[in-house]
Amino acid sequence: MDWGLLITFATTFASILALPGPNAAFAVGQSLRYGARKSLAVAVGFMLATCVHGILVLSGLGVLIQRCAGALVLLKWCGVAYLVYLALQAFRSGVNIVTVSSQTMTVSKMMLSAMAVSLTNPKALLASLMIYPLFITSSGTYISQALALMTVAMAISFSIYATYIVGASKLGKHLRRSEWANKIVASFYLGAAGVLASKST
Template sequence: MVDPVMLLAFVPAGLALNLTPGADMMFCLGQGLRSGPRASVAASGGIALGAFIHTALAGLGLGALIGTVPVAFEVIRWIGVAYLIWLAVQTVRHSGSAGDVPAKSPRRAFRAGLFVNLTNPKVILFVLAFVPQFVVPEAGPVLGQFLIFGAVLSVGGFIINGAVGVFASGAGRRLAQGSRVLDWITASVFTALAIRLAILERT
């Protein structure tokens, strides 16, 4: 279904991209700081699923619609910006509350990671630009090849982003002794991601 040579070339290229710091990695870092290792791994799982969905949409041709219709791109982008700002505000609002607000559950972290990834239209534009370079129509169904390449990207991203979040959770436990500092750092991460998404361009 996939050209073996192309798959061998795709794996290291995909891992190199997974290792490049970006919005997904920063989001998992923020989850690790605020809610611990389980939440950061769950958030990484949500992000991985979102990336796979983006790849599937690109294989179905729906990604091209988002890439060419400005309104669709803008609507998705600003939903993502609003959600990240909401996360930042909620973190600060509950900062220093009596007894401390419980850390985000893995289920909620998973949903948040999935939503953050799906509302970043830049991801699907990246998939449309990157994955087709490795697709060989003669090797089998194009959608099947997109799904396999998407699985490679998702698994690599899940491992790397999850590891970053787990590492950050160690720092988070130490920072947790410093009152509101941890919450403000986490809120700053969410705000920075919102700003990054707000100012991104289509190309």
């Protein structure tokens, strides 16, 4: 694949992904609650969701999903409900949110939670539908180009959300023993739910 085209794709994809949204708010909330080391599983989950979006779009299934408005609406509200549920859990936790919560939240659960948040965000799929086809050309094989684009997208996804997580964890060290810690974490989850709910499908 042409390197210039790949760099342009990487720049475009990164600029879209870096904008604060439901995924970023979820990543920050998890980092504040569980710390950076454990929350890197969130970045892995988002990376895997990026892979799923790429497969859906590049296989043509994404177009079918896009045409089914009801499916997109259902996805969105499932995501909103899940984020509100996480917010309620955070509100009900004890003051020391790390020691109370980290015992029950495994790395695999955290990764799957991140995938659930990302995959129930219709805008993520629609953005992929708009971007990927622009960078597929007739000069190379379809599969090699698709794999190159997906690999770059996954690397960018992990890097951006890992940056959010590490940055938030530094703030989290000062908040975890505060009586406001749970409320702050819950506000990130509710903020993510609000952003997702406000987006039209």
